[in-house]
Amino acid sequence: MDFNQMVLVVFLVGSVLIVAAMIGVAATTRGAPQPQSQVQPRGYALRARWFWALGAATALALLISLPFVPYPSNAEMAGAQHVKVTAQQYGFALPATIPAQTPIIFDVTALDVNHGFGIYGPDNRLIGQVQAMPEYVNHLPFTFSKAGHYTVRCLEYCGVGHAYMQGAFEVK
């Protein structure tokens, strides 16, 4: 199971729990009713606990996720091998071969419109991306641990040939 599949499982489990909780609430309307004045104080107390629990979960998620942003540091920019990528309707200009186990910075730009530079691994899973913009260069850091054939797909809608805009490179 890769990262995205784990994300999907987390989402599905969470969604099932949300739906179950709401169905549970709906089911109480079939039981003996209670006046709103009686329900509210208990509900507000529960809401306070829910607020703090959600707050703690949010803080934890931010603490865990924010250090893993894909943006390169100055040290990464200086120490990596730079690979130029140019996108144009409807193809990519990039080297045919990229070394494995080597810190790479893809310097990605576009000559015409906005494109997306999406890297798909040998198993056809999306492993990283960055936008290719005219007049700007985006720097995507990446270190390939596995050798093989990698496909590049455009991930920003760029016109009628968008779905066919592909590139490829070998990691050796």
Place this chain on the structure above:
Amino acid sequence: MSEPALRNDAAASRVMWIYMLTGVAIFALMALLGLTMRMEQAKWIPLDPTMFYAIMTLHGAGMITAMALCGMGGLWYLMNRERALSTLVAYWAYALVVAGVVAVLLSVFPGKFGAGWTFLYPLPFIGAAWPSWATGLFLLGIALVNVGWIVWCTQMFGCVVATYGGIRGALAWDLVFHPKRFAASGRHAPPPQAFAALVAAVDGLLAGAAGMLVGIALIVHWLSPSIPLDPLWAKNLTFFFGHTFANLTIYMAIALVYVGLPRYANREWHTSQVLAVAWWGTLLFVALAYFHHLYMDFVQPRPVQYIGEVVSYLAAFPPAVVTVFGGALLIFRSQLRWTMGSMFMFAGMVGWIVGGFGAVIDATIDINSTLHNTLWVPAHFHTYLLEGVVLFVLGWIFHQLEERSAAQSSLLMRWLVALGIFGGGAIFLLAFYVGGADGVPRRYATQPPPGPEISAWASVGIIILLIGFVVCLMEAVRLARLRRAATP
């Protein structure tokens, strides 16, 4: 009710129904276009790529406008009960939006404009498979929709400020910070729906201004191509306008639930300090959340990327902790009357939270690296639009029909509609989420595997969903006829 009040209510009702029925009609047409795209991606039907992307453009722009029209009409009606509003202004706003819709429609059929609703500069002008006039007409159409929206927002802003004692009163500032003095003054806090109106107006005006700025710049470039624009500047303004406009639709629609659901539960949904503060948060978060659309533009200033993630997370708090929790508490151990109206309103809250959960996941920068512009994106926003905004609107429509006809739908009818709309919807949405996790790109006329197989499941889901909507429509017509018969 006095005679003038009755006249005002009838006129306001007419405004509401015109907005809402137009929105529902556009929604129905756009849903059929959505099905067409999914069937093409499933390889069930052939479609020329130029036409596919033209349809995609219309579907995106049309759906958001449809949802906005429903929210605008509903919220206008609710606020008119707080303070009599000019129907002339409401009709002007409506006419401008509809004129914009017609222009956009003509730019696509027959113009085949297909730069997407995002119309990211410079795509509308470079390598286009459509004539130049279609680009101009599309931009003009979006500008007209935006002007209509700004007129509506201005009227709403004027309404809340005049009714509740300025911005301070509309924010319920004194209720939050000086509760004893506020209670002693005998003043009343704005009702919950007034906060929705305030947030829609303020954030809507900000977004509208951004949209107008980029729209004018694009029209100038269309007229004089030698005048260049900065692509990153245009992208920021486009997403600020588009994201905020789309996002506000659910905050407008929840106002209908604030008013409708308590009637079914025979309880009150009143303004508390917590509710007011939650809406202050929403006011801020909605205005700043669009940054998450530009995570993959690494040249954006780094701080705004972090702001995008933090704000997107925080945006979940007001609905999860206050509004939907409040809705659940409202019906907990109540004698809620389960009708089509209450069923839709309740289910819409579930859809909002589930869609919001999917959105928060995608708003995590690290996760966005492998979900951005995959099918996960339409997955989450279809969840809270289709199973959130649309259900709130349907809930309100049925609430109106049920209340005025004094009739209800049978249990069998409710089950049929629920199976169609929620069951079909679940299949349709699940296909998006699975496709997103598999890295299937969005906005592809021809998808790489496993896209076509997933699109086939999505098509099945939409067909079931549409059957549910047709049954729902027939039931609405039946109740409307009863209503007409019951109305003296």
